[in-house]
Each structure stands twice: as structure tokens, then as C-alpha cells.
Amino acid sequence: MSQLSLATKEIKTKNINKYKFMASKKQKTSLDTLRHSLAHVMALALKRLYGDVVYGVGPTTETGFYYDVLIKNLKDNSLSIEELPKIEEEMKKIINEGISFKKSIISLSEAKKLFKKLNQPLKLELLNDLEKYGTTDAEEILKMKESKKKPTKVVKTVSIYQTGDFIDLCRGPHVKNTKELPLSFKLIKVSGAYWRGNEKNQMLQRILGIAFETEKELNDYLNFLEEAKKRDHITLGQKLDLFHIDENIGPGLILWHPKGAMLKRIIENYALDEYLKNGYYLVNTPHIAQYKLWQISGHAGFYRESMFPPIHLNEINPEEKVDYQLKPMNCPFHILIYKNQIRSYKDLPLRYTELGTVYRYERSGTLHGLARVRGFTQDDAHIWCTPQQLDEEINNLIKLSFKILRHFGFDNFEVYLSTRPEKYVGTISNWNKATKALEKALKEEKIEYSIDKGGGAFYGPKIDIKLKDALGRSWQCTTIQVDFNLPQRFEMFYIDQKGKKQQPIMIHRALLGSIERFMAVLIEHYAGDFPFWLAPVQIMVLPVLEKHALYAQNIVKELKSLNYRVDIDLSEETLSKRIRNAELNKIPYILVIGDREMANNTISVRERGKGDLGAYSLDKFISELLQKGK
């Protein structure tokens, strides 16, 4: 590996999903070496094909490798995707040539001379950092600069690897000879990447490859990529006319089109109705609050980087010297509703839920469709209870979570329980009580989980649930967090049986998490083929000719009165074109009405995935729908 993989952090952020193609830990070591060696082979191939190349870093990824480079002899220094097969071919040639990887340990000053001679300014920059800070990690360096602390490590020597004409500053390990490398790799993408992941630096080109030990694994993964591409929620979002992101509004902000907004409403109403049935109370709070609220809550301190900057009211009225803050979370609002009355133990557990739209500042480079946005709606809730009630609350919460996630069609989960870290607030007794309650509930539901020891937040233990979608990819959704901190900061209390003030335990939980992100998962999981109860349009009615329109409209009316989401296509397109359109829009049922149907008082039913089901009476059709549920 080149001395340090500076850009891997960014890659991880974008690669939101892990998937079944990720190697196990054991496999990883050897695969990593193969992939990393392939990165060097690619670097050599570039040098052979294009001559003057400036190299950045070339680490491995979870499925392959990349190298960030600047190819000087190309127009605009820009490599086009059409060149990739040529590079692959050259790499295969190099593999077959059986070139060895030679490692040398040299002094830092020798290394600097070498890479100066090789005309590699970026490698020189890394060497200078190693000399000055003992590391090339940009964050570590920044911290050192800020704290003015001296580096703890002193680097005197570095290792370099030579493969043919290509020499890299690199820690290794590598294979001994290119002959050991598999041919089961493929270059799949060229994209822009800032040097060291910093927008202020120059833009390099990242050439991304995938590599596996066998041809079969490679092909499986290529098929997976193909399938993932088909299911891509950004592409489907446009095809199915669900949403768009508009340059006049800004990145990470979603404009929901009619079908997307309807889908969102169905999801939100289903979740909210479930919560209301389960003893939650609906609340509703503004999207802004005075900045001082976030100082009380502590967000102004530890969360400031993720918040939009405040609104300075004095910019419109010099008399109003107060700042307002777009909310990144709903918690403080719900707490203020709790605090608006004196609460007794009889009022607990108290559960407030809100479909709260929050705004968080994310760097534009990290935004991704619906999956990573700047504004999103949470199916948020906060529960306050006594220590005695904690067990039952958490039990019910876990039950409800899985019930709801399963209702949406998921039954594969990855569950993480994070326990008390070294620094924490609250009593050990309450931490233990809460952690045990979380564990017990998972066991009762027969859910497998991993323990992230010491991985809890300072304010309490938590459970994170990741969904696995149809392609086996994991998506972080549900989070259940116990909080011993905010009740303290807001001086919350209830009056116990003895008339004394006690601090309630607080639970934050969002089951779907961000509705936007959850919708990304749903779209990709179902490839847009939403189950009947979720489909924004459930039934499309198609009168064959204009004379059938009236009869068709009566069918629409009858189905609408039963609260089905029905549309009618009265356009002048041919019937087959209209059927095709409805199919492209993945509408579960298409009803065709022509002469025969009118004469026999029937409808011709086509079901998605099943095709023509023949003639039905409307009653028979409705009774079939009833079995689908809502």
C-alpha cells in the first residue's frame, strides 16, 4: 500500500453499504495484498502507456483498489473511460511478464532525493509530512498544528517498492512477483478526487478497479453491480418520477414529486399510526429555535460542525440581537413540551413522537441521492420513564421496531449493541440496567447481535439496526439510544410516589431513521416494484376507446371510494402503449375496459409480474384486493 491511504475515509463514507462481496477478515489479508499489488501494476501500466504520470495514493478498497493520478500527456490531463480496456490489457501483459516486487528500506533523505528525481511532487509532500509530523494523516497533522504539540513518532526510514519502472513509497506487503496475481480484475470507473480528500487541493483522477481471487467471484460481483445499477434509487427516482434535486434549491434537499410525496405519506402514516396505537402521543414542533436552546442542550458545542450556521435576526432588525438555528434534532423541543407541566410518576412512561424534518450540514461531496442529504424527516420519538419501567419499555420498543421493519418486507438484520465507554455520564447502576434491558429484549426477540464494547455514546448505551436489502447490502436505519445526559442538562424531573423529584430516564429512537434514506432502501430493495400497500398508484384503469371512458370512470370512482389509489389513462396513445407505460411505472394492477367488458359488466385484470388474469367482476377483483391488505 502507498504509505498511507489518505482517501479511504471518503471512500467509506460513500460506500454506505457493505455487501456480501466483502471478504472475511481471514481472507482479507491475502486478498488485500493481491489488490494492493494490482494497484502497483496499474501504476506501472499507466507509466508505460502515458509516460509522465504524477502519482497520489493507491490503496485497496473493500472490493478492489484504486490509484489517484494525474496523467500529464493526455488532453486536459484527463483519462476517458474508453481507455480502461487498454490499461487492463497492459496490466495483464505485466502480470504475464512475471515482474518482481522489490522492497528496499532507505533513509528519509534518500527517499526525498529519489522522488524528486522521479518527478513525484505528491510523494515528496508525503515525505515532508512524515519528516515534520511523523505521519501523513491530514487530520492528525491538523490536530498537531492546532495544539502545537510535537510529533510522538520520529520517522527516519521508509520502505519503497519497485515493480519494473515503477517505484512507490509504500509500506507493503506485496506479492513477490506479478505472476502470482489473478487476472480476475476489472477497471470500472474514472472519477475526480481531491488530493488528500481536501477541496482546497488539486483534483486528481481516481482509477477504480475491482479484483477477486477467481473469475467467478469477479463475475458475480459484476452482476451484482449491474443489478445494483438497475436498482439505483437515483435512476429509479427519475424514471418513476418520484423526486428530483434542483440546482436552484441546493444539494441534499429533496423535491418530492406527486408519486414520491404519496409514497412518503403512506410510509409516514403507517409508522405514525403504529406509534399512536402503541401508546405514543403525537407532537409537532417548529424547524427553528433560538440558538440558546442548543447551548443548553449542548449541541452548540459538540454538534456544531453538523449544524447549518445560525440565522442572525439583527440582519433584518438591529433591535433583535438573537440568533436562530435550523434544527438538526427534535429532542430539545420534545423536552420543552415535557417540561411545560410538572410530571408525576403516574404520567410515565411518556412517549412523544413526531415526523420531524431536521437539517444537518454535510459536505456537498458526501451527499448521495436520498441516502445522504441535508434535510430529512425522522420518525422520531422520545420516551421518558422510571428506572423500573425501563425493562418493559425497551422490550416493547424492540418488538415494535422489528414488527415495523418486517412489515416493510425486511427480514435480514445486522444488530449492534454498544456499551459503556470510558467517559460517561449517569450512574453505573442505570447503565447496567439499560444495557441489560437492551440485551434481554434482543434475546427475547431471538435477534442475533454483536456487542460493540465501550462503543456507546458518553450519554448512554444504544442499539443500531441495519437492514439487509434484496442484494444483501446493509443500510443503517433504526437507532435506539438511552440518554442519561439531556434530562440532566434540562433539569427534567418527575414527582415520585413519595412526593420527591426524580430524574426520568430518556430514550431516543427512530425506527425508520431518516424517511428519505429509508425510501432509498425501499426503492433499491424492491427495484421500484413496491408491494401493493406501498405503491403510490395501485391500479391503472385503461378504457380501450373514448366510448369506454364513462364506464371506466365509474370503476375508478368505486375503487377510490374504497380508498384505493387509482389513476385513469385517457391519453390518445394506443392501448398497448398505455399498458407498457403503466408497466414501466410498475403499477401493481392494470384494468382494461373495452366492448366485451362493458357488455359483460366485467374488467380485464393484468397483474404486475403475472400478466393477463382474464375477466373479473369488480366484486371479485375487490375481494382479491382485500386479501392484499393495506
Add this chain to the structure above:
Amino acid sequence: MSQLSLATKEIKTKNINKYKFMASKKQKTSLDTLRHSLAHVMALALKRLYGDVVYGVGPTTETGFYYDVLIKNLKDNSLSIEELPKIEEEMKKIINEGISFKKSIISLSEAKKLFKKLNQPLKLELLNDLEKYGTTDAEEILKMKESKKKPTKVVKTVSIYQTGDFIDLCRGPHVKNTKELPLSFKLIKVSGAYWRGNEKNQMLQRILGIAFETEKELNDYLNFLEEAKKRDHITLGQKLDLFHIDENIGPGLILWHPKGAMLKRIIENYALDEYLKNGYYLVNTPHIAQYKLWQISGHAGFYRESMFPPIHLNEINPEEKVDYQLKPMNCPFHILIYKNQIRSYKDLPLRYTELGTVYRYERSGTLHGLARVRGFTQDDAHIWCTPQQLDEEINNLIKLSFKILRHFGFDNFEVYLSTRPEKYVGTISNWNKATKALEKALKEEKIEYSIDKGGGAFYGPKIDIKLKDALGRSWQCTTIQVDFNLPQRFEMFYIDQKGKKQQPIMIHRALLGSIERFMAVLIEHYAGDFPFWLAPVQIMVLPVLEKHALYAQNIVKELKSLNYRVDIDLSEETLSKRIRNAELNKIPYILVIGDREMANNTISVRERGKGDLGAYSLDKFISELLQKGK
């Protein structure tokens, strides 16, 4: 009247409602003179009672009069409300004394000398302004200062009025003698008021009186005030635990408690479902957008004063030199969804609706409960259609508006149609078409309306509907506006039958207007006694003793499964206390479950306003509920 009623603008803003106690135009002249003369009588009474008084202004209001004063001899210069009867008594004495009102015209310099001698600095300030600017109107003066224009009027003389020891700078007219004044007046309020309505100036005390020609009118109005006080939505909002406004969040921002949030959801869902049934499509858009959007829409220009200041993204990331704006309106967002596709005439009329929460900057002094806020949800919609479709669209819109308003229990309206002003955009033919369509639709619905000639916005004609509530007060709610401007600014088009680009006509409409404000109206109209379909809790179940709880919970379950909003009170309070609580919370039905009910498999039903209805089978009760509708 004191030379100018500087503070009347503020009074009008707060007095959102006109009511039946407002005098007709004809009556107004004489009543105004009486009321204004009473203000002088009050001023004299204050002088007699407290000696050293600094006088501000003393105009009439729609129901009486006030004077803004500073009484120097009182502790903290502060008059308490307990003093009002004493002042009233003194006023009555003055009236009986038969003191005459003497008018004199004197030169401005004489007046200055006089009021200096009288120790009246505020009157002197007004005289200085008159001398310098020819007016005392603060806004006019500011404009003159900004434009550096010379005053158009030169004031050389002023009129003064003397009543006993009290001399006022005043335009008049007044009665000749205090004997002409009625005794049917009452002082009702003391409040703070900034001198000239400006927060930068000193705070005076406003002593507010009401006055009518007869004792009966006065008493009717006092009763009205009493009734209005009982129905005050701020008081009821607290009593019924619907919402609160929190000093940690900020003025004009509502925290909806469970019952309020539920009421809001019921209203919103009802309205939205109606719109969806009537061919509207739901959309959903963010609460912020880049500032440039508001430059395209024009809001950054003509609406800037009502907008919160922008969020400067570079405050968190110097690389992002872009400003974001909290949305004061939804229109531009909906337009961008329209524009995301090329629209054909076949797609029109296209109707987008959203429950869009918007934020507008209002001076904190003008905020009032739910009726005037800084953040509110609109049941907003935008319709685009061809000129040929305008007639039918408006017709349907007017029908739908009144259907929905009537469903909420209103059947008294004040309707205003505002027509083309001198400055306008769009073609006269389209203006005429739109105005005629609005008029025709009102006539067809047999709605009385007033025409506000030339009162339309520059961008199109409009209809405003005011609701009259149970006390006869009017509340602005519905607005329907044709807009020839935004389609032009956003270069919107559709492809017509001939394949040519045409500009669609745009209609903005909000039927309930601000949901928050509409809820203020509902609360005051019903005095919190919401009809069954709106009640946040419809049925309260009360088991007499613990042993009845299980049976009671089954009743709850059954009613909940039919989607009724049911609560159970399991507290240890006595039955009569729990009945009283449910009644105070204005819950439509109370079901009592004791031994007899369990034995006979019945429930005892109490209906709000009717009392005990006796024993019912659950089935009989449910069939009665079904008749109430939803």
C-alpha cells in the same frame, strides 16, 4: 383628536377582528367625536388626580379611545388597573360639571412656547416635526429623511383645545361641552406602549376605554368582551393543553402538545384528503432553498422585509459561498417541480398541494398566539391551466372552498374580489377572463361579495374570504389569487395542440390559510367544544374501580379498532373528579363502567352538553357514533 394618531396602525394590527360592535360609517363621525372628547376628559381627570402627567397621543379606536401617558407622581410612573374606577368616577364628575371645549388657532411658535410652559416634551416633539417635515407621521418622516426630499406641506398654525385645566394639541372636532358626553363608557385596560410605536423610544402607559352612545350598547359590548375572553384561544390552548410558546424557542413559534398536534393532524388530513379527491397531487418540498431562488421569484426584492435573514453557509465552510433562505412561501418549489418535465396541454390543469410550513419575519410586538406567528403551515396549492380552463378551475375552486369551510361549521362569510390595479403584468384579456371567472363562480355559489376595485396585486386578481365566527368576528382565511407574474419570471410553459410553447396561467390558493391561525378561529368559534369529528379525544372511558379496568380496556380496544380516539382514565381520583376532568377537557363522550355495566354488558354514556344518557349496549353506542360522521 391629538394632532395625529400615531399608534392607530399598531392597534389595527392587533385588533385582527372586526365585529358587530363597530359603528357604521354614518354613526362613526358622531361617535368618534364623543369618544375623542372622552379621551380629553380622561386626560383632564388624570391631571386632577395625579398632577404631573406627560401626555403622548390620545386617539379613538373602533370601540372607544385611549391616551398614552406617563404619570410622574406614581411609583415607577406606573398606574395600576385598580385605579381605573377612580379615574372613571372623576371623568363622570367632569362630564356633570359641564366644562366647555375651547378651540384656538395659534401660530406654531406660540404653540411651542405654550407646551414648553406646560412641561409637555412629547407634544413639543410633535410640534418640532410639524415645523420641520409638515407632518408627525413617523413613516412619512423616515421616507423624507431617506429621500432627502423637502416637505410638501408647510405648517404655520396649529389648533389647540382647552377643557378645564387640560390643553391639547389637537385637530378636533370635539363636542362643545362635556355635558353632551354619554356616561356609557368604561376604562378596561392599562398596557405599555412605546412612544410613537417605536421600540427605541420610551415606554408610556396606554389607558384604554370603551364608549358607546347607550348603556345597552356598552353592556352588550362588555358581555361580548367577557365571552371573547372565555373563548380566547391562548387561554383555552393552555387549559385544554393544546400548545405553548416557549421562551427557549422564540416568539411566534408553536410547540404543539399531543392534543393540539392531533387536532392539527385531523384538520390537515381532512383537507388534504379532500384535495386529493378533487384532482390535486401531493408534493413535498424543503424548508430552505438557496437565496438565488428568491431572486428569480422576486421575493428577495419585494418581500425581503417579511423574510428571516439568510443563512450564510460560509460561516461553517469558507469554501461554500452560498446563502440559504428559510422559505416564506412554497410557490417557487412547486414551480420547479412543474419545470422538471416538459408539460403538454394534456397535462393541464395540473394541481399541486402541500402542507407547507413557512417562516416569515414579523415584529415580535405584532405576534398574537396562533393568530399571528412566525412559523405556520399552509394548506397551500398551485394550479396551472390554459386560459380556456380558467373558468372551470375557478368554479371548482370556489365550490371546494365553501364546501370545506362549511364542513368546519362556518356559514357566515365576508368575501372580497380585488380587481386590476393601475400597475399590472399580464394581458388585459387574461385579467378580464380571470376576474369574470371569479365573479361568475361567486354568483353561482350565491355568495355575496364586495368588489375592491383596483385592489388586486400587480400580478393578478384575487378573492379573499373571511370567516365570521360564533361572536360575529371576521377572520381572514381563504385566499385565491390568479398570478400572471411568476410563470413569466420562471419562464414556465406548456406545449399546446399545435406544438407551440404557451405560458400557463397560475393560481395560488390556500383554503384554510395558515392552519395555526385557522385553529385559533376554530378554538374561539367552538370555545374549545370541538365537534365530534374534530375532538382530539372523542371518548373518555372511566372504570369506577380497579376491578372494572379490564372490561373498560376491552371497550377502549374495540372503539380504537374502529379508529375512534379513545382514552381511559385509570388514575386514583374519585369517579366524580374524573368525570369533571373529562368535562373540563370538553371530551364529547364519557363512558362509565361499574358493577351494573359489567353485569349487564353495557356502558353508561354521558354526552357533552346533554349529561347522562343512561345505559347503552356498545353496539347501540357505536351506531349512534356512526351517525355523527367523521
